[in-house]
Amino acid sequence: MDKVYDPKKVEEKWYAYWIEKDYYKSSPSGKKPSYSIVIPPPNVTGSLHIGHALNNTLQDILIRWKRMKGFDALWVPGTDHAGIATQMMVERELEKEGASRARMGRDKFVERVWQWKQESGDTITRQLRRLGALPDWDMERFTMDEGLSHAVRKVFVDLYSEKLIYKDKRLVNWDPKLCTAISDLEVDQREVSGHFWHFKYPIEGSSDEFITVATTRPETMLGDTAVAVHPEDHRYKHLVGKNAALPLADRPIPIIADEYSDPEKGTGAVKITPAHDFNDFEVGRRHGLPMINIFDGTAHLNDSVPPKYRGLDRFEARRLVIEDMEAQGLLDKIEDTRHTVPYGDRSGVVVEPWLTDQWYVDAATLATPAIKAVEEGRIRFVPKYWESTYFEWLRNIEPWCISRQLWWGHQIPAWYGPDGEIFVAMTEEEAYGAAKKHYGKETELRRDPDVLDTWFSSGLWPFSTLGWPERTPELEKYYPTSVLVTGFDIIFFWVARMIMQGLKFMDEVPFRDVYIHGLIRDEKGHKMSKTSGNVIDPLDVIEENGADALRFSLTALATQGRDIKLSMPVIQGYRNFINKIWNASRFLFMNLGDYDAGAETTKDGLSTYDKWILTKLSETVKEVGDSFERYEFDKAAGVIYRFFWSEYCDWYIESVKPVLYGDDPKGKQRTKGVLVRVLKTALQLLHPIAPFISEELYQRLRGFGIGLSAVDGGLAESIVVSSFPEYDVKEIYRDEHDEVELMKEIVVGVRNLRAVIGLHPSEKVSVVLLPETKQARKQIEDNEGFILSLASLSGLEIAKKDKPKKAIAHVIPGVEIFLPVEGLIDVGKETERIKKEIGKISKELERTEKKLSNPEFLERAPEEIVKKEREIFEELSFQIKKMEDVLSKLREIA
RNA sequence: GAGCGCGUAGCUCAGGGGGAGAGCGCUUGCCUGACACGCAAGAGGUCGCAGGUUCAAAUCCUGCCGUGCUCACCA
Numbered sequence: 017m018d019k020v021y022d023p024k025k026v027e028e029k030w031y032a033y034w035i036e037k038d039y040y041k042s043s044p045s046g047k048k049p050s051y052s053i054v055i056p057p058p059n060v061t062g063s064l065h066i067g068h069a070l071n072n073t074l075q076d077i078l079i080r081w082k083r084m085k086g087f088d089a090l091w092v093p094g095t096d097h098a099g100i101a102t103q104m105m106v107e108r109e110l111e112k113e114g115a116s117r118a119r120m121g122r123d124k125f126v127e128r129v130w131q132w133k134q135e136s137g138d139t140i141t142r143q144l145r146r147l148g149a150l151p152d153w154d155m156e157r158f159t160m161d162e163g164l165s166h167a168v169r170k171v172f173v174d175l176y177s178e179k180l181i182y183k184d185k186r187l188v189n190w191d192p193k194l195c196t197a198i199s200d201l202e203v204d205q206r207e208v209s210g211h212f213w214h215f216k217y218p219i220e221g222s223s224d225e226f227i228t229v230a231t232t233r234p235e236t237m238l239g240d241t242a243v244a245v246h247p248e249d250h251r252y253k254h255l256v257g258k259n260a261a262l263p264l265a266d267r268p269i270p271i272i273a274d275e276y277s278d279p280e281k282g283t284g285a286v287k288i289t290p291a292h293d294f295n296d297f298e299v300g301r302r303h304g305l306p307m308i309n310i311f312d313g314t315a316h317l318n319d320s321v322p323p324k325y326r327g328l329d330r331f332e333a334r335r336l337v338i339e340d341m342e343a344q345g346l347l348d349k350i351e352d353t354r355h356t357v358p359y360g361d362r363s364g365v366v367v368e369p370w371l372t373d374q375w376y377v378d379a380a381t382l383a384t385p386a387i388k389a390v391e392e393g394r395i396r397f398v399p400k401y402w403e404s405t406y407f408e409w410l411r412n413i414e415p416w417c418i419s420r421q422l423w424w425g426h427q428i429p430a431w432y433g434p435d436g437e438i439f440v441a442m443t444e445e446e447a448y449g450a451a452k453k454h455y456g457k458e459t460e461l462r463r464d465p466d467v468l469d470t471w472f473s474s475g476l477w478p479f480s481t482l483g484w485p486e487r488t489p490e491l492e493k494y495y496p497t498s499v500l501v502t503g504f505d506i507i508f509f510w511v512a513r514m515i516m517q518g519l520k521f522m523d524e525v526p527f528r529d530v531y532i533h534g535l536i537r538d539e540k541g542h543k544m545s546k547t548s549g550n551v552i553d554p555l556d557v558i559e560e561n562g563a564d565a566l567r568f569s570l571t572a573l574a575t576q577g578r579d580i581k582l583s584m585p586v587i588q589g590y591r592n593f594i595n596k597i598w599n600a601s602r603f604l605f606m607n608l609g610d611y612d613a614g615a616e617t618t619k620d621g622l623s624t625y626d627k628w629i630l631t632k633l634s635e636t637v638k639e640v641g642d643s644f645e646r647y648e649f650d651k652a653a654g655v656i657y658r659f660f661w662s663e664y665c666d667w668y669i670e671s672v673k674p675v676l677y678g679d680d681p682k683g684k685q686r687t688k689g690v691l692v693r694v695l696k697t698a699l700q701l702l703h704p705i706a707p708f709i710s711e712e713l714y715q716r717l718r719g720f721g722i723g724l725s726a727v728d729g730g731l732a733e734s735i736v737v738s739s740f741p742e743y744d745v746k747e748i749y750r751d752e753h754d755e756v757e758l759m760k761e762i763v764v765g766v767r768n769l770r771a772v773i774g775l776h777p778s779e780k781v782s783v784v785l786l787p788e789t790k791q792a793r794k795q796i797e798d799n800e801g802f803i804l805s806l807a808s809l810s811g812l813e814i815a816k817k818d819k820p821k822k823a824i825a826h827v828i829p830g831v832e833i834f835l836p837v838e839g840l841i842d843v844g845k846e847t848e849r850i851k852k853e854i855g856k857i858s859k860e861l862e863r864t865e866k867k868l869s870n871p872e873f874l875e876r877a878p879e880e881i882v883k884k885e886r887e888i889f890e891e892l893s894f895q896i897k898k899m900e901d902v903l904s905k906l907r908e909i910a
Numbered sequence: 911g912a913g914c915g916c917g918u919a920g921c922u923c924a925g926g927g928g929g930a931g932a933g934c935g936c937u938u939g940c941c942u943g944a945c946a947c948g949c950a951a952g953a954g955g956u957c958g959c960a961g962g963u964u965c966a967a968a969u970c971c972u973g974c975c976g977u978g979c980u981c982a983c984c985a
Binding site for chain 2: 020021212214230231232233277281283284285286287295354355356401402408412504505508535561572577578579581583585586588589590591592593594596600602604605606654657665669673677764767768772774776777778864867870871874876877878881882884885888892
């Protein structure tokens, strides 16, 4: 066995083994209770980033743990077709080849995207395997699969027939680079520096009167159809009803009174451009104003503006409008300002409010039951406070624009007759059938060219992946799923929509729990991004430190309700832990030799230390199980870490060496038995978090004839299918536990004294112990070997009363420890050390005394608290008193 | 502007009414027959500030300060 664990030698091998053995498979026809998770499908174009690594590690932990607990665990993997991202990517590829989407035509282009998907679409799922994620690969889904597409059409048709989907002409967020509508959520509001341009609009029929408006978007003035002032604004009251002469465009526009105008803001008069501003749109509707669209789809000015400006880009137009206004003396002034501007989160260009026909979902209607489900606790967010984020959004939800002017995605199942009549149907034949009925004859139809927002299909994911609308065995057994594990950034995009759609079409919530984990940031707390160059690539980490080290790090850091600051040194720390496990096991294997596999089951003749470590193990088993149950991943990892390193390695293994190197054959077998038992149980606790090393070591144990019981009975041929340890009170040995804890304190005390005088670790000396009670005396006698060995002593004297004259001392509750010193003690230094110690303890004693002297405390505090406080008082008093003695001794010497 | 978090050791973070914790870093000493990705011993903290509730507050409440995120508005 290598001195250092090498993940490369084991990871691939065991992953292949798990697949070969079908451990990943769920079994809908089986009798086991179900536990199911659907993966938040990563973009098919994506590659594994650190956020995916965290998200999928947590899901894998839950699935592996539940499988070991005897559940029929289903984890559905898959990817999302990511309409815009994928289309953009393939278009870029085409560009390099000198081809283009437009020249190719729709069918060819879509075919090309599919071809790309076949060739490269599995990148991210391949990378998930490297992480050790073990979903049910036979259930892998893609949002554009035929089955899922069928579900999408069905949902569209049903919602349309209920009028929950409708077509409407209103302002949308239009991305002029991608030439498609996007939803509110896909708009990124960024604060930028800009200007207010104050424009003077002449009043019609007056040569010297003006009304001044301020704008951050001068070019839109070409589409103005009114100027609004507040009805109560005295400054402008006389102008209401008159017209302003819109400069440049040379049109009269009415001056209207509307409460939207805020007298406090700007000039108090506001230009109204109903076709290019959401607020103005509302004003326009109220007053029946014309809506003049001045842009084409790429945000170049169209023929609705004077010829001079036609064809200009919106920013060129802005420049020219300002210039022209200034030339006409109508530019009043320019103010600097900071304001927010909407950007497309994909394209990065400024989004235009643009008047188009789009398909909408009546989200408010679907939201009502979705709100109720969470209010009533049928869905539980962990941590709970995310519920308020969820509620706030759903209670103020806007119609959801679901149509996208793209080619890659689910084409909307709507067909138009020559007169614009709409036929929504599952298939083209059905549409034609309906048209024939409607028109009374065969009629040519034109299909709506648009596709649906990608989130529309991912909103169906928890049931569309399980075969809906068919009532498949999978759907029956695994819906609702047990938990959704995801980041808070897609609560609106995805979580809320799944809940709305799940309740609508399954009449049942899509998942019981929603576990929201944090975002991974760099060590300074900044978001990781390619542009800032601070990304930690999970694949690099795996390459360098192994998947288990990465997984353990992420798990240990996954505290609830906090983002994760990740850095390489932290990962290395957990890699060291993985290596520690390797070496503890290596130690065991080196000593296993003639191991009798029956030894681990014997309970007779267990030593105090055996019982102590078994107690610690049992406590660990309980805490790990409880932590997983509560999604407290960090705690589970922490408990395992401390148990394994600070108890098993630091104390148990060390305590056992004399036995292993001694000549008591029975004791050796018994000890090996306990070592094995503890190790294999610890490996099981570890397995959900660190699957590879736990499997590797378990397989090596099997080489010695050691096994774990399998969930399905018999011996487990892999730790994956072993039965997760259960807490057993019979394995708690309180007395032995306490006894060893005292011995550990004595050992630490002795080591402390050794360090004080700078003794070389190999130098064996003798100490004098003075126990306060008979019980402590007996325990020290019983554990002499332990103390001698772990404190590397040559001898140990248990004193009655006499304390050694020339010695340095250390006091722990109930025991005084003396290390006799050859030659002279440095009295000054020693006095200082003891005084410092007394000072520390005195402070604590003071606090206790204060409490105990408070009659109200004695009266009102619970009895156990008072009792405990008294015990503390006794302990501390003992220590102080003994150290005072030491001090006076020191004075005698001096 | 509104909502939600977070301020605990040098750093990253647990804890969450009753003796201040971990990891990393730091100091000192060690290649001790699993491991230097290691072992041992240490140093280091008015638990952001101010009030309040309580026998008892790092912990609960209120306010303030600092900090982060989300949503909304911006002529």
